Amino acid sequence: MAADGALYLGLDSSTQSLSAVVLEASGGRHRAVCDISLSFDEALPHYGTRHGVLPHTDPAVAQSSPAMWAEALDLVFARLREQRLDLRRLAAISGSAQQHGSVYLNGGAGRGFATLDPARPLPVQIVPLLSRSVAPIWMDSSTQAECREIEAAAGGASRLARHTGSRAFERFTGPQVRRFATREPAAYAATDRIHLVSSFLASLLVGTHAPLDPGDAAGMNLFDLATLDWWMPAVTATAPGLRAKLPALAPSVAIAGGLSTYWRTRHRLPDAKVAVWSGDNPSSLIGLGLVREGQLGVSLGTSDTIFGPMRTPRVDAGGTGHVFGAPTGEFMGITVFSNGSLARERVRDRYGLTWEGFSSALDATPPGNDGALMLPWFTPEITPVVATPGARRDRLDEHDAAANVRAVVEAQTIALALHSQWMDVAVDVVHATGGAAANRQILQVLADVFGADVRRVEVGNAAALGAALRALHADRADSGAAIDWADVIAGLEQTPPEVVRPNRAHREMYRAQRVRYAEFERKEYARTGGEERSVHS
Ligand code: XUL
Numbered sequence: 001m002a003a004d005g006a007l008y009l010g011l012d013s014s015t016q017s018l019s020a021v022v023l024e025a026s027g028g029r030h031r032a033v034c035d036i037s038l039s040f041d042e043a044l045p046h047y048g049t050r051h052g053v054l055p056h057t058d059p060a061v062a063q064s065s066p067a068m069w070a071e072a073l074d075l076v077f078a079r080l081r082e083q084r085l086d087l088r089r090l091a092a093i094s095g096s097a098q099q100h101g102s103v104y105l106n107g108g109a110g111r112g113f114a115t116l117d118p119a120r121p122l123p124v125q126i127v128p129l130l131s132r133s134v135a136p137i138w139m140d141s142s143t144q145a146e147c148r149e150i151e152a153a154a155g156g157a158s159r160l161a162r163h164t165g166s167r168a169f170e171r172f173t174g175p176q177v178r179r180f181a182t183r184e185p186a187a188y189a190a191t192d193r194i195h196l197v198s199s200f201l202a203s204l205l206v207g208t209h210a211p212l213d214p215g216d217a218a219g220m221n222l223f224d225l226a227t228l229d230w231w232m233p234a235v236t237a238t239a240p241g242l243r244a245k246l247p248a249l250a251p252s253v254a255i256a257g258g259l260s261t262y263w264r265t266r267h268r269l270p271d272a273k274v275a276v277w278s279g280d281n282p283s284s285l286i287g288l289g290l291v292r293e294g295q296l297g298v299s300l301g302t303s304d305t306i307f308g309p310m311r312t313p314r315v316d317a318g319g320t321g322h323v324f325g326a327p328t329g330e331f332m333g334i335t336v337f338s339n340g341s342l343a344r345e346r347v348r349d350r351y352g353l354t355w356e357g358f359s360s361a362l363d364a365t366p367p368g369n370d371g372a373l374m375l376p377w378f379t380p381e382i383t384p385v386v387a388t389p390g391a392r393r394d395r396l397d398e399h400d401a402a403a404n405v406r407a408v409v410e411a412q413t414i415a416l417a418l419h420s421q422w423m424d425v426a427v428d429v430v431h432a433t434g435g436a437a438a439n440r441q442i443l444q445v446l447a448d449v450f451g452a453d454v455r456r457v458e459v460g461n462a463a464a465l466g467a468a469l470r471a472l473h474a475d476r477a478d479s480g481a482a483i484d485w486a487d488v489i490a491g492l493e494q495t496p497p498e499v500v501r502p503n504r505a506h507r508e509m510y511r512a513q514r515v516r517y518a519e520f521e522r523k524e525y526a527r528t529g530g531e532e533r534s535v536h537s
Contacts, residue, residue, distance in 0.1 A: 007033075007085065008475065009272075010468025011076065011095035012280055012461060013201055015064075015137065016040060016052040018072040021464040022085060023472060023492075030472060031493040034083050035460045038076060044068050054134060062139035066103045066130060067123040069197065070204055074122045077267040087269055092475035093205065093259070094275035094467045096283030097197035099219040099324075100171045104132035104180070105200075107192040114207045116262035122204070131191040132184070136176040143175035146182075150174055150221065153237035161315050163224045163231045165323030165331075174221035174238045181239035194245045196220070198277035205274045207260030211250035214325025215282030215332075222246070225313040225323060225331065250276050252327040253474050275474035278327055280463040281307060281334055286327050287466030288457050289492075291485040293330075294428045296420070298446060300436035304340035304412055306420045307332055308427075316422040320383040327470055328485050333423035337383045337415060341435060343376040343391075347408045351401035355439070361405035362441035367448060367506045368513055372396035373520050374407035376415070383419050384525055392524045409442055413449045414510070414517045431457045431497075440500065448506035449514070455497040 008023045008030070022034040040052045047068040048054065054063050080087065109129040116125055127133070147168035151157045157167040168175055173196065181188040193209060196219075202210035217223040222238065224231035229249065235242050250256070252275075259272045285307065288297045296308035310331045313323045326332040348358050375392040396407050427450050436442055437456050447454040459465050469488055476483050 005089050006091040007087065007089045008468045008471040009080075009090060009093040010464045010466065010471060011073070011093070011201070012283065012463035012467055013069055013072070013095065013097040013197055014052075014280060014463065015098050015139070018069070018076050019461045019464040020076050020080060021461060021468045022080070023468045025472060029491045029493055032465065032468075034080070034085055035464070036076070036079055036083065037461065038072060038079065040068055040072060043075060044071055053137065053139060058142065060140065060142040062137050062141075063134040064101065064137050065133070066135050066200060067126050067133075069201060070126045071121070071123045073201055073204060074266075077263065077269070081267060087267075090270055090272045092273040092275055092471040094471035094474060095198065095201060095277040096280045096463045096467045097201060097216075097277065098138055099196070099216060099279035099281060100173050100176070101135050101137040101197040102173045102176055103130070103135050103195045103197065103200040104187070104191045105129050105193045105195065106131040106190055109193060110209055113203050113209070114260070116204075116207065116260065118262045118265035126204075131187055132180065135197065136180075138171040140176065141170040143170045143179050146175040146178040150178060150234065150237045154233045157319065158317075160221065160234060161319065163226070164221050164234060165218050165225050165313060165315055166221060167319050168221050172219060172221040174234060177242065178238050188239065191245055193247060195247055196279075198279060199247050202256050202274060202277040205259055205263060206257030207262065208257060209247060210256040210274075211248040211254065211276055213250060213252040213254075213276045213278045213282075213327070215252060215327060216277070216279035216324075217249060218324040219279055219322070225325070228325075251329060252276055252278055252282070252325065252470065253329070253477050255474060255478050273475055273478060275471050277467070278470070279324065282324055282327050282332060283466035283470065284462040285309065285332055285466065286469050286485075287459055287462030287464070288431045288433060289489045290431060291328055291489055293425055295431065296425065296427050296429070296450070297431045297433065298416060299434040300340060300432065300442070301434035302341050304337040304416065305334060306416045307334035308420075308423060308425055310423055310425065314422065314424050318384070318419070318422060320385065320419060321422055327466070333420070333425075335383055335419045337412070337419075338381055339376050339378055339412070343378045343408055343412065344436060346378045347404055351404065353401065353405070358405055359439055359441050361402040362409060362445075365402050365406040367445070367503075368509045369396075369403055369406045369410060372403050372407055373517055374404065374411045375521055375524055376408050376411045383415070384521070386525065392520075394520050409445050410449075410513070411517065413445045414514050415521075417449050417514060418518055418521075427452045430454045433457050433459070433462065440498075443500040444503075447500045447502040449510045451502050451507040453502070454500045456500070457497050459494075
């Protein structure tokens with residue numbers, strides 16, 4: 001058992017901000033005592049990012065700054081010191097970061113990490129260690145050619161997906177590395193180590209090259225989910241000499257090291273353990289309390305996302321889903337839809353409604369919408385891949401505001417169910433989060449379509465909270481007092497979630513509606529420019 005009053009810090013370096021959540025453990029329970037966030041654009045304007053991204057003339061290119069992430073880490077510790085926390089009680093730290101982004105370091109990095117001078121600012125010490133000043137991030141879509149080349153060289157999209165959990169995706173690290181190696185061969189040759197954002201930040205904390213966990217490594221198109229090691233056919237297909245430049249791998253529960261002198265001296269911190277970092281999606285899984293197969297998470301935000309633990313790494317033959325490692329040591333499936341809030345807002349605005357009006361429209365219309373259907377592709381969609389935007393309607397009057405509101409909500413929910421079928425999970429509960437989860441009528445549709453209880457889980461920052469819980473879990477395991485993930489989640493003090501139960505009759509009706517929707521989607525997809533990206537090819 002850790003001493004009562006022990007503190008656990010979880011960090012999350014997302015696209016736009018760095019967040020920190022501190023948990024205090026006491027009597028087998030733990031509660032959040034601090035939750036802060038700093039926006040890169042606002043706190044560090046000298047890097048010139050917009051929403052955390054560096055400006056670029058090519059709209060397909062999205063890059064950010066490793067020096068900025070490092071400076072933010074320093075700044076967040078300075079902010080934590082202002083929080084009236086007794087940081088001498090800090091037992092362990094873990095973290096997560098936006099997935100897929102890569103940081104390129106030269107041969108001096110190992111020694112550089114070990115000898116950071118607490119008297120000097122971090123960025124000026126980090127810049128000389130970089131072999132590439134910028135880091136490509138997950139919003140980049142410039143690597144179409146590299147994706148095709150890697151798939152071809154690794155034996156096809158299907159084989160790549162079977163091993164790594166995903167066909168080649170533009171934003172994944174492997175295609176990004178290939179582009180860099182091809183376009184800037186000298187800088188690639190000068191690269192000694194390629195970190196993900198998560199392992200780069202963990203390395204700064206421990207003062208040595210930190211390992212990658214299976215959660216984040218699986219976002220690279222390089223990692224074999226079956227062997228939990230690099231998959232050499234993909235590594236070889238990606239870039240010359242790449243194997244030697246990849247970080248070590250370690251289970252999510254591993255301790256990467258202790259907090260280095262830089263942090264202990266500069267921020268007067270104790271010799272806290274640093275647990276291996278992970279990607280923000282695996283970390284959010286924990287933050288939302290999803291630790292066993294059967295639980296699903298649905299995040300209704302800018303994009304809609306469905307994800308959940310899987311005992312074994314089953315992959316999506318449809319080519320849109322991903323499998324990552326889960327912090328529990330098992331796996332997680334995830335499917336992302338680009339038409340989330342954007343589509344809901346389009347419908348709301350088109351009919352001049354407020355959100356209250358949107359809810360009233362749902363109340364005023366029958367579940368199943370008298371058979372009216374919509375395909376909610378207001379902007380280009382990624383699940384399924386639809387390049388030509390525009391909503392499609394079947395037996396739905398475009399002028400009927402209420403029916404269109406119900407149609408968009410039912411369409412999005414049925415799409416969530418259809419495109420998560422590949423995970424092959426018997427769903428017993430759905431944890432819903434994100435802005436639109438505040439709408440009870442939407443949660444009812446979710447419960448009816450999935451035939452499962454829906455719990456509305458509202459946490460400030462799920463990824464940072466998940467990282468703090470991971471720090472606690474790793475510390476206990478390292479101290480010889482391991483606790484089950486279910487107990488870690490049960491021990492978290494939270495306001496009890498709102499629970500919405502499914503209606504049996506509606507569930508039956510939605511089963512039939514789902515078959516019609518799938519048929520409509522298949523037909524429209526084929527007719528109006530679905531892009532052929534199945535891994536069956
Ligand atoms: C997941 C993905 C995003 C980033 C955002 O595949 O690209 O969710 O992790 O932070």
